[in-house]
Amino acid sequence: MKARAASTLAMRAIIVLVAALVVIPVLWTLISSFKHTVDIETTPPTLVFTPTLDNFLYVLNRASVRNALINSIVISASAVAIGAVLGLPCAYAVARYPTRRAPDIQFFVLSLRFLPPIAVALPLMVIWLDLGLYDTRIAMIVTYTLFTLSITIWLAIPAFRQVPKEIEEAAFIDGYSAYAIFFRIALPVASKSLIGAIVFSFVLVWNEFLIALMLTTSDARTLPIVASELSQLGFDTPWGILNASVIVLSLPPLMFLGVLSGFLNSLFKRNA
Amino acid sequence: MTILSVLALVPTVDAINIALQNRELSSPDSQYVWFANFIALFHDARFLHAMWVSLIWEILTVTATMLVAIPLAVLLFEFTGPAVRNALCVLFIVPVLLPRVSAAFVWKFAFHPLYGLAAYPLHLLMGHPVDLLADPYTAMLTVAIVDVWQWGLLFSVIIVKLLETLPRQPLEAARLDYARTWEVYLFIAVPMLRAPLIALAFVKMVESLRAFDLIYVMTRGGPGVATETLDMYAYSQGFIESGLISYASSMAVLMMAVTTIAFTILWRWAR
Numbered sequence: 001m002k003a004r005a006a007s008t009l010a011m012r013a014i015i016v017l018v019a020a021l022v023v024i025p026v027l028w029t030l031i032s033s034f035k036h037t038v039d040i041e042t043t044p045p046t047l048v049f050t051p052t053l054d055n056f057l058y059v060l061n062r063a064s065v066r067n068a069l070i071n072s073i074v075i076s077a078s079a080v081a082i083g084a085v086l087g088l089p090c091a092y093a094v095a096r097y098p099t100r101r102a103p104d105i106q107f108f109v110l111s112l113r114f115l116p117p118i119a120v121a122l123p124l125m126v127i128w129l130d131l132g133l134y135d136t137r138i139a140m141i142v143t144y145t146l147f148t149l150s151i152t153i154w155l156a157i158p159a160f161r162q163v164p165k166e167i168e169e170a171a172f173i174d175g176y177s178a179y180a181i182f183f184r185i186a187l188p189v190a191s192k193s194l195i196g197a198i199v200f201s202f203v204l205v206w207n208e209f210l211i212a213l214m215l216t217t218s219d220a221r222t223l224p225i226v227a228s229e230l231s232q233l234g235f236d237t238p239w240g241i242l243n244a245s246v247i248v249l250s251l252p253p254l255m256f257l258g259v260l261s262g263f264l265n266s267l268f269k270r271n272a
Numbered sequence: 273m274t275i276l277s278v279l280a281l282v283p284t285v286d287a288i289n290i291a292l293q294n295r296e297l298s299s300p301d302s303q304y305v306w307f308a309n310f311i312a313l314f315h316d317a318r319f320l321h322a323m324w325v326s327l328i329w330e331i332l333t334v335t336a337t338m339l340v341a342i343p344l345a346v347l348l349f350e351f352t353g354p355a356v357r358n359a360l361c362v363l364f365i366v367p368v369l370l371p372r373v374s375a376a377f378v379w380k381f382a383f384h385p386l387y388g389l390a391a392y393p394l395h396l397l398m399g400h401p402v403d404l405l406a407d408p409y410t411a412m413l414t415v416a417i418v419d420v421w422q423w424g425l426l427f428s429v430i431i432v433k434l435l436e437t438l439p440r441q442p443l444e445a446a447r448l449d450y451a452r453t454w455e456v457y458l459f460i461a462v463p464m465l466r467a468p469l470i471a472l473a474f475v476k477m478v479e480s481l482r483a484f485d486l487i488y489v490m491t492r493g494g495p496g497v498a499t500e501t502l503d504m505y506a507y508s509q510g511f512i513e514s515g516l517i518s519y520a521s522s523m524a525v526l527m528m529a530v531t532t533i534a535f536t537i538l539w540r541w542a543r
Contacts (some may be wrong), residue, residue, distance in 0.1 A: 011351045015360070018344060022363055022425065026370075028389050030341050045389050053367045055331040060367060116531060117286070117482050118503040119524035122517065123286035138289045183507055207371035209485035210503070214511070224373040231377075240388065257369060268433035 040239045055244035059230075066117040066243065067219075068226035071137060072206065075222060078141045080134035080202045083148025088194065090149075091156035092182055096168075117144045121214040128215060143215060144208070155197035160189045196263025203253045203260070223249050287528070290521040308487065309522035314458045319523065321497055322505040327480075329412065333419045333480045340424035346457045363434060364425040372422075376489035378399055380405065405491055408498035412519035415490050415499060418482060427472055434465050481531060488497055502527050 027119050031047075032040055033056065039049035124143055128134040163186050171185050187194070212222045227245040229236050292309070313319050332526040348357055367375060382390040385403035404414040438461060446456045462469070484503045487493060493500035493508065500508075502523060510520030 007350055011314045011347050013353065015344075015347055018425070019360060019363060021421065022366055024389070025378050025382050026366065029381060032381070041387050044392050044395075045387060052348065106323060116524060118506050118520075119284070119287050121530045122521045122524050123284075123290055124507075126290055127286060128516065141390050200294075203369060206382055207373075209488070210482070213488075214507070224371050224485070227377075228485075231489075239381055239384070243381065246374045246377045250370050253369045253371065254366065257362065257366065257371065260367055260369065264365065265433065266428065266431065 011147045016169075021245070023045070023105060031221055031241045031245055033240065033247050034120070035240055037238065037240050055240040056248075058241055059244045059248060062099065063228050064221075065223075065230075065248075068221050068223045069248070071140075071220055072223040073146060075137055075140045075220070077203055078206050079144035079148045082141070082145045082154045082200055086196050087152030088156055088180065088187070089151045091153045092160050092186060094153070095157045095160035107228045117210045118214075121211045124211070125214050132213070135220050137220050139214060140220050143211060147205055147208070151201040151204060155200065156194055157189075159197065160186060160191035163189045177226075193263065193266055196259060199256045199259050200263065203256060206252055280473065284528070287329050287521050287525050290518055292518075292522075304453035309519050310526065312448065313519075313522060313526065318497060318500075319502075319505060325412070325499065326501040329499075330415050330456070330477060330480050332412070333483070334473060334476045335422075336416060337424045337427060337476050338419045338469070340420055341427035341431055341472075342462065342469070344424070344428040345435060346454075346461075348428065348432050352451060353531070361429045364429045367422045368426040370422070372483075373452045373489055375418055376486050379414075379432050380490050383414060388443055399503075406495050408416075408495050411491050411495060416488055417485060419480070419491070423476055423479065427476070430472065431465070431469070434468055435461060438464055474535075477535070477538075481527075519528045 001127065028045075034051040034053070035049050036052050041047060047121050071186070125134065128136075128139040131139075133139040167189065168181050168185055171181050176184065207224065208222075208229070209224045212225050216225065227242075230242055230245050307528050348360060352360065353445075370378070375388045379390075385391050385395070385401040391402055391404065393402075404410045442460055442464070443456055446460050451459070481503075483501070484507070487501060487504055488501050488507075490498045493504040497505075506520040506523040506527075509523070510517050
């Protein structure tokens with residue numbers, strides 16, 4: 001019995017270790033973002049330092065970062081909004097009025113994700129160059145809408161299927177039109193999963209890197225691109241500033257941690 | 273739907289179209305050179321090397337992710353109470369929510385040979401600073417660790433959720449037959465989850481193909497070309513070094529073809 005208790009303890013120690021592997025690097029980055037360069041560039045790494053807000057002030061006052069922050073917000077928000085407005089009715093149609101083609105459509109939408117991003121980015125770049133829209137927010141919004149739309153549709157179809165048909169039939173008998181059923185019954189009932197799907201599409205485009213890198217050069221650059229370029233400031237890598245920019249960049253997706261973890265739960269509970 | 277299909281098809285068709293020309297970044301004029309780009313690719317040692325690197329990267333990250341995720345999920349399922357488990361499940365999806373650029377910097381900082389938290393124990397051990405990202409032998413492994421840090425943990429959470437949905441009777445029956453804990457999981461639980469596990473591995477394969485940002489931030493394909501995957505090489509050919517858009521595009525088309533064929537075969541085989 002003693003051996004068993006010992007092994008349980010050992011296994012729990014492994015779990016704690018893994019948890020530490022998640023927390024410590026992220027926490028360390030957070031701590032270091034409040035450090036002066038002198039306190040960062042020490043061997044061994046130190047925990048004793050006078051905190052400073054300089055790094056954050058520098059990052060947020062830099063014109064390129066500000067511009068990128070606004071770009072990221074405008075582009076992500078528009079792409080997510082358009083994706084939801086067009087994608088949700090589309091998903092509802094596939095879920096409620098199944099045709100023979102429905103599974104094909106579903107698979108096709110998913111297969112968009114299989115393509116290597118570089119294979120999507122290169123031709124898009126040429127298209128936007130030819131249209132004279134290269135490095136504009138419009139081009140980025142349209143491009144990202146491609147992603148948000150496909151993800152929203154893909155995740156919203158099962159969410160709409162879960163809405164009990166009986167409720168909709170009852171509404172139909174009460175004289176609701178098809179549109180009224182969609183807006184006043186299906187949307188509210190499925191809202192929890194739908195919000196999860198929409199948030200997921202937001203995180204996806206907010207974090208996107210390669211396509212933004214290839215489709216923008218200065219005006220429409222998004223935050224991940226600008227953050228990645230901060231490492232090339234001057235001769236030495238400015239780790240304090242870099243850490244601060246990492247924190248700024250990571251906050252929006254982490255704000256949705258609760259929503260997404262709930263969404264993940266519901267996604268897998270359903271299959272049971 | 274039609275709009276979406278058109279939107280999706282246009283880039284694909286266009287990629288093939290561009291790949292057959294000799295377009296460059298500096299000038300908009302171009303002629304059709306048909307398959308010259310593809311022929312040139314197979315005489316390009318750096319391309320063949322990038323293909324090899326990509327293959328190793330795929331195999332390494334997919335296996336490592338699954339090998340971390342499954343045992344970790346079993347540990348979580350077996351040795352934690354529901355409250356702790358749920359808290360850990362939330363914690364373990366943090367890495368994957370971080371933008372790739374952020375995750376890359378977090379770890380690049382941790383692996384910094386002089387100031388890094390993760391590099392310091394190595395420094396003590398070896399007696400001199402160790403730069404894992406500058407060594408061709410360890411660079412890919414180090415980047416792979418970050419990839420597994422993001423995806424392995426997410427997958428362990430998903431597998432825990434799947435384990436929770438399994439019926440308890442077969443597992444309890446096995447225990448009554450004095451099966452050891454690891455035997456219960458290896459011979460009963462994992463086979464019961466075979467289909468979702470294969471699907472997860474499949475997702476990871478697709479996802480590993482898009483590790484560009486991670487590699488770009490951590491090593492830029494270096495040291496030398498040690499971590500230069502196909503998309504890194506296509507990017508540097510198309511933009512940084514020469515602006516040969518058509519050449520890069522032919523690479524992308526080839527990648528598209530190979531991955532489509534490989535995934536279709538794998539998918540059929542798995543079923």
